[in-house]
Amino acid sequence: MEPAFPGGAPAPGRVPRARPVTGRWAGLAALLAGFFVILLDTTIVAVASPRIQQDLRAGVAGVFWVTAGYLLAFSVPLLVAGRLGDRYDPKRVFLAGMAGFAVASALCGVAPSIGWLVLLRVVQGLAAAAMAPQPLTLIRRLFDAGERGRALGLWGTVASAGALLGPLLGGVLTAALDWRWVFLVNVPLCGAALLLGLRWIPGSPGHAAGLDLPGALLSTAGLGLLVWALLAWRDLPAAGIAAAGGPAAVLLAAFVARERRLGPVALTPPAVLRSPGFRAASVAVAALGTVVIASALPAMLYLQEVRGLGPLEAALVMAPDAVIAALLSPAGGRWVDRAGPRRPAIVGLALLTASMLLIGLVVVLDVHPWWSACGAAVLGAANAVAWSPLSVAAMAAVDPSAAGAASGMFSTIRQVAAVTGVAVTGAVFTVRPAAPAAPFAVVFALMALIAAAGVAAAVRLPRTR
Template identity: 35%
Template sequence: MTIAPTAVAPTASAPANSRRWLALAVVMTAAFMDLVDVTIVNIAVPSIQRDTGASFSAVQWITGGYALAFALGLITGGRLGDIFGRKRLFLLGIAGFTVASALCGLSAGPDMLVASRVLQGVAGAMMVPQVLSIIHVTFPAEERGKVFGMYGAMVGLGAVAGPLLGALLTQWNIFGLEWRPIFLVNLPIGIVGLVLGSRFITESKSPNALRVDVVGTVLATLGLLLVLFPLTQGEQLGWPLWTFLSMIAGVVVFGLFVAFERNKTRKHGSPLVELSLFRIKSFAAGIGVQLVFGAATGIFFLIWTLYMQTGLGWETLQAGLTAVPFSLAVGAAAGMSVALLVPKFGRKVLQAGALVMTAGVLLYMLLAAEHGPGITTWEMIPALLVMGFGMGLIISPITDAILSEVPAEHSGSASGLISTVQQLGWAFGLGLVSVAFFGTVGKVSPDDPQRASIYSAAFGQGLWWVAGGLMLAFVLMFALPKKVKPAAQPAL
């Protein structure tokens, strides 16, 4: 089975050093904006519910609709960048993301907000895949470890800034806009990124004549919708027969997708997914790690927010400040893992991260059960620090670990798949929240005297799902390379 090379135009050595790092700053800003957008929305969900009357199902679509649209469009967005130019798609994506953010902030109700979030996800899917590709064509292999370390630190900063900024903007109720400034804050960031990106990013595209795989895109999109839609709506509707038939049909469609992609590759076409990458054991296992890790974190962050604000009745600012120790631990461990630990201990660092994060989840369950509805921020901090440190050990080195045995000419396609599967995992996790959490709390009235206790019990139930996902990720990590080396540089 042959694969069309994903070689890129020679840009790694062409720009001067200062230009190269300025381009990195621009694409990092875009990735930061995307990350903040996810975390900032989670913290404002209860405020959105109160202001718009959104149901639990609408809440899932406000968060999950973005993740799903983002995941569905990532591979196509990456392919469009290969064909039409990565800089061009990056700038188009950041412009669309900025416009969609404005529409989110101006939404008149939950339906418009969900639609605007889906549009935001589509724009993000054009923007974000270009980030890794631009980094790959701009930095040589020896510098990429440092760049991914910076990326990990940026993830930690985004994790801190998102909940805290969301809490402050919601709590301050600027001009009586309630939660809306959490989206409007993207406007100045997007405009600055658009201006600087047009100036400092160097254009690159595939030298091969690639085409968009329309049939593959339709099959992949249909398969995911057939699985994720019933997961999101099933609990609310009482799990009618069609929800199970839909999920079975989704699996069948995925089978058709794989068969079509294989046939397209044999005919030397331009497949949406380079299936031969899955022959590389470390890559296939790494994709599995991304999927289950994304699902586990997707479940945790949504139920955690609802547990603190809707269940325990905390103010938005208190919930946002409670997230700070977790985020600081993520940032500290992310920088340490790439710079100090991974070069010495390899994949053991990632496995240690999964075990440490699982220990933090179990500790959180014990603390929540012991203190019940009267739990305070201070009593949560030990578990959050452990969880955050474990997560930080994983998020920075995981990309290099998955790509380290992928041939240089396939690294662009592989990078796109990594980002896609990460977001798919997040979308699956948000879909599973119906089973892991909303099934217990969905019928609790606001004035129920047992409300806090019921939410606490549901939170503990949801944490079992998180712990299970992390342990599955730990097992899959055994297939990653023992030594994590910088991913191969695409051929120039």
């Protein structure tokens, strides 16, 4: 049941006042800016990699870890970061992460060697992990239940726009200025978001939430080994993969066993895991995150390497994704506010499945590559509709004192699923078939199956408003 006052009850003797409309949306703008730079930096560096390799005289492995190091540091601490928000106030943790991200970005922009750049990217990833779980908790605090769907719809649009615009913006900055600007561009964005956040994001004294240090160590070590193996498997022999995967499984099993014994103070409180809405939304968002992130690079590679389009042409073919998502997102959010999360989630995941089938048909039928824009438009509609209801459903039954833990868990599931999807698509491309388009057909068929699994999970969401 929703609290009468977003974020918890007011202090005794105080009369709660409605937060000004301008303040709510200014606070949301700060959260969206932070979330945008986190996702932008997941993909923006790829286009600049050749210039980085040339200027810093780096090897292929060094350039690979410029991106992989960021993903590793971002994915692994999310569970702990969510719980830190419960304990110390998500506003403080978010703004501290934002400040750290800005400083790390500035230092990345002046890095003198590939070693320093990889190290600073890891610091940047840790700052991103501190920020990422907090917006879901803070949106719940900023908006009441009647407006939350619209706010989370914009959050979902930013999620897709960050992944899509990264390669395009990276190419423009690298060509017009220098590769260092793919990092320096974050500094003014973070500065503006910090000013907005300090003024308009509501704070709280935090909760008396415990921090399970042994559990934090187990989850961090287990997830670290798992994500490292997923990112680096191409350079590892089978024995190396087993050496990482085996201990990861043992550590994560020990973490799960410990969490079941601890109860409310656990990093993943059992009450959250017992919620049918949270479980179904988590499976669905794993499918959504996997498909949206793991299909982006194959789509661009197919259009450029197989069909011969230039980088700008390929970006324009896929641009309807961001455009349609931006146009439909407010309506999608209002739909969630009126109808509840279940029906919009089902429609959004169904559209996601259709988008992968449409792009896959372009590959299989070998029609004009600009037909892929139809699939991109449907993908944009899916992004506009799917993200908001899944976030609403996941957080709806969570007690405010455990909102950070739930958000951290939700973010971890989404991020690890996306990294797994990238690793699986990479494995498909290691096979050298006679037809150059064959791996792309396999990838989009696989993405359609994963999206269909997301539809099945969305059907299991509770029938609530």
